[in-house]
Amino acid sequence: MWPFRKKPHLEPLSLDERDIHCHILPGVDDGFASAGASIDALRIMASKGIKEVVFTPHMNPDLYVGMTEADLRTAYSEFVKRLPQDIGIRTSLAAEYMIVKDFEQRAADPELLTYEDGSILIEMSYYYRSPNLEQTVFQLVMEGKKPILAHPERYSFMEDCLEDFDRLHEMGCRFQMNYLSQSGIYGPSSIKIMEYIRSHGWYSFHATDLHSIHQLEKILAIRVPAS
Numbered sequence: 001m002w003p004f005r006k007k008p009h010l011e012p013l014s015l016d017e018r019d020i021h022c023h024i025l026p027g028v029d030d031g032f033a034s035a036g037a038s039i040d041a042l043r044i045m046a047s048k049g050i051k052e053v054v055f056t057p058h059m060n061p062d063l064y065v066g067m068t069e070a071d072l073r074t075a076y077s078e079f080v081k082r083l084p085q086d087i088g089i090r091t092s093l094a095a096e097y098m099i100v101k102d103f104e105q106r107a108a109d110p111e112l113l114t115y116e117d118g119s120i121l122i123e124m125s126y127y128y129r130s131p132n133l134e135q136t137v138f139q140l141v142m143e144g145k146k147p148i149l150a151h152p153e154r155y156s157f158m159e160d161c162l163e164d165f166d167r168l169h170e171m172g173c174r175f176q177m178n179y180l181s182q183s184g185i186y187g188p189s190s191i192k193i194m195e196y197i198r199s200h201g202w203y204s205f206h207a208t209d210l211h212s213i214h215q216l217e218k219i220l221a222i223r224v225p226a227s
């Protein structure tokens with residue numbers, strides 16, 4: 001018998017028409033620094049079939065001291081004025097909220113930058129678990145905010161307590177995978193978590209979490225087995 005298997009046919013990742021997580025709004029966090037680069041990224045995304053992008057700048061009072069939702073709304077309305085008429089992509093503004101101490105106390109705050117359907121994007125540090133993770137999910141759900149946990153596969157400290165994702169799912173938390181995670185660059189812990197959540201069908205969203213054009217090029221270079 002011929003000992004070698006035929007190599008699987010690889011194809012580019014297919015991107016969802018709606019990107020719910022990116023740092024393209026320029027000059028407000030560790031994402032894009034200039035409006036020109038942001039517009040370039042949006043043009044490339046449009047050319048790849050993306051029709052809608054939700055800007056989700058970091059809201060982390062420990063890192064971006066003094067940044068408010070009002071600041072982000074102002075930055076967004078200024079940026080939108082600079083968008084070319086023919087950009088071919090719909091944009092809106094939400095935010096990515098770090099689950100800092102006492103964040104759950106903001107669950108009812110009308111200032112929170114949610115998606116248009118009331119969902120809200122939350123994240124943790126890559127190095128340690130937010131002690132108030134479950135409390136935050138609980139309070140947001142109680143307020144009808146529909147939490148989405150950004151890139152759970154990047155929280156490597158969760159690899160030995162995968163059943164915690166069961167509980168979060170049961171509580172009404174949804175999960176968003178980063179496209180780049182599928183390239184394996186975040187290591188075996190990330191793959192293990194990603195496969196666990198994927199095997200349960202619990203990824204409701206895939207997103208770029210885009211911080212730069214370079215990252216976009218890396219996403220577009222990913223090849224996966226043909227489906």
Ligand SMILES: [Fe+2]
Nearest residue numbers: 021096150209
């Ligand atoms: Fe992000």
